[in-house]
Amino acid sequence: MQKVPIDRLQPGVFISLSSIGWLRHPFLLNEFRIANPKQIRALREMGLAEIEWDPARSTAQPLPEPAVPFEADEEDFSRAALAGMLDEKRQRLERLRRQREALARRERQYAQHATAASDILKGFPGRATQAHASGRQLANQVVDGLIGAESMAIHLVNQKFKESDMAFHALNVMVLSLLLGRALDLSEDELRHLGVGALLHDVGKAEIPPRILRAATRTPPEESFYRAHIGYGIQAVAGAQGIKVAERNIIACHHEHWDGSGFPNKLAGDKIPRLARIVAIANRYDNLCNPFELHHAKTPAEALRQMFKTEGAHFDPTMLQAFIKTLGVYPPGSFVHLSNGAVGLVVETNPDALLNPLIMLYDRDIPRSEAMLLDLREVDLKIDSAVSPAKLPVEVVEYLAPRGRLDYYVEGTAR
Template identity: 60%
Template sequence: MPRVSVDRLQPGVFISLAELGWLDHPFLLNGFRIADAGQIGVLRQMRLESVEWDPERSSVEPLPESGEGAEPEVDFAAGALDAMLDSKRERAVRVREQRERLARCERLYEQETAGMGEILKDLGARPVESHARAKAAVGRIVVGLLKADSVAVHLVNMKGKEPGLAHHAMNVMVLSLLLGKAAGAGEEDLKNLGLGALFHDVGKTDVPSRVLKNAQRSASEEHFYQAHVGYGIKNVAAITDMAVAAKNIIACHHERFDGKGYPNHLPGAKIPRLARMAAIANRYDNLCNPFDLRTAKMPTEAVAQMFRVEGAAFDPELLSLFIKVLGIYPPGSFVQLSDGSVGIVVETNSRELLRPLVMLYDKDVPRHEALLIDLADADLGVKQALHPAKLPLPVVEYLAPRGRVDYYVEAVH
């Protein structure tokens, strides 16, 4: 980018301070459009003679070389700069804490998912023991959610091996519990919901991988695929103390509200309510995380498809509530902010659904140090959702290197 003298700056010129480093200037972002004369005064207080500027992102040209037409020099007190730097240092501490919290959630997600994977793997040989371990794991999450004043939903950046049934089960369980809590389900119902969601696809272990991964199944392959519901019920048959409500989620998670689902073609309220919740969570995760990630929907696209195209398949009241729970920009959504910055939503909070935590793309900042902007305490908003196919590949790979959307929830008191 070309350089321009600070004396030639005026509101509307987009500048970059990336060469200084985020901690070495008092502004929220490395790159921003000058908003007022006060910001120019701060730059002068920093004793900067020139800065980089971006003609394409500027709404005006810098002032003429002669300074003709320039606004009078602003007497900007050094104390104001000190106050901004203090605020920046406090923000840096919050960013570090946010990054540490997200890293902790990713570790917990991997630990929980590994544990769920062991439970699912051992179900056939040790069904009673697996059931007991699953109840304990689900109960721990449910108790945390019930005690929380609000819930933070985190986007997880998986670092481990390729995902399997356990990752899908974990996502469906988390999303189902979020919906169940919002719907006012009690503790016992939430535990049954979580348990049924965890086990909803256990029958897929009896279906060949080539059938599971084939998006264009033949009629006979589709019949084989649909049989996973019956296989699932068979696989938990030895667990005599499993609640009927949990078993019904395994049996009914592919039923549709319009009666066109399977295996029993149950319509409307004849589908158990917890199964209707799990069906919504299951479909959402399948849209966001199909076997072929090239066909994956963005979270905003998945929500739109379920509401506008597939609405007849789901309980309309629960579907509307699910969309409200995830927010307009669910974690995993690529967004453009009001200042033109591009990022990905990494966390939403039930208190501030319209002002999520966003990780910003900046080619000058390593990804592990990427700036996190909490829109709840920033003078910024989301301008629009973006489709990754319309973004440069380096931006997509920086923000979402694995292309998956995996969730973990954290109680916020």
């Protein structure tokens, strides 16, 4: 950082107010590129003679030294500009408070549903009918909230108990499947069957040793044992009165591939039940983003790219295209560079403005618990590019996404 007099500033110069403190200036961010003369007038009204600027992140250089000292030769509107910006900042702080409250509600709701999902999965096969009824109730709650919902958010959880991994995965796959089902215009009844089947799709894995489940590579006998979770799943739900064929078919067919290369029956194309095709996509996506070993995790964009370019033959092409469109240009969980040089994480999509999601912003001067949330529809910023976390400083990644899972939830389920 270098120092520059206020009177030499112009739009495009990247400045830092970190030394002043976020609460002591009227701007939304501590660091940003100057966008207009109004911001310069506000800086002058703050009584600053000079300010820090970053040449590397600037798109314009400061103005040359003036030949004569700066003197106002017209009416000074800087005080009004400063007052207006302070008022705007107060309004944005109120919106930020409401956004935080909404995310907190969703997080509490997600935790409750994850606990319920864990209890449901543990109910098979011993209490199959009761567990299935509870699963149907949970799926109905999510479907009811999903109808009319307009956004999807992620929660970044620092620690989770290992024995809960299956429940969190089941809940993620259910939510992602329902989002895709809604995009495909499924009926309410279909959505409810989809939700139950997605929740129970891996119920048979309770019979598979964790060593085999977590293995990055398996011997042929181990792979055969792993694939047996399909049969174990069908056995687990066999005693559930009222379970629908469509729900059982999701358990039976969510590893079938569009090109016939899947298991257990090597079904292909339209032979694979429609709801199972949906769950296959959601299941693969969550497994790529949330593997057992975190260092193998793909970013959302990387996961979608692998599914589309490398594994596209495995999935119903129409459904895969709809899934990619549903998650947006920058899926929740994507690290991004913003036009002001800042780094953020996509927290929530805006379906009516896919290029302008809700961003959690990295700012070393603000505690993570109070991290800034920016709705890009409301600020003069845009995403320049997505970035791999491997290319970011460790402190940035840990601030935005502490080591843990990406968990997906929709706005409607928190109401």
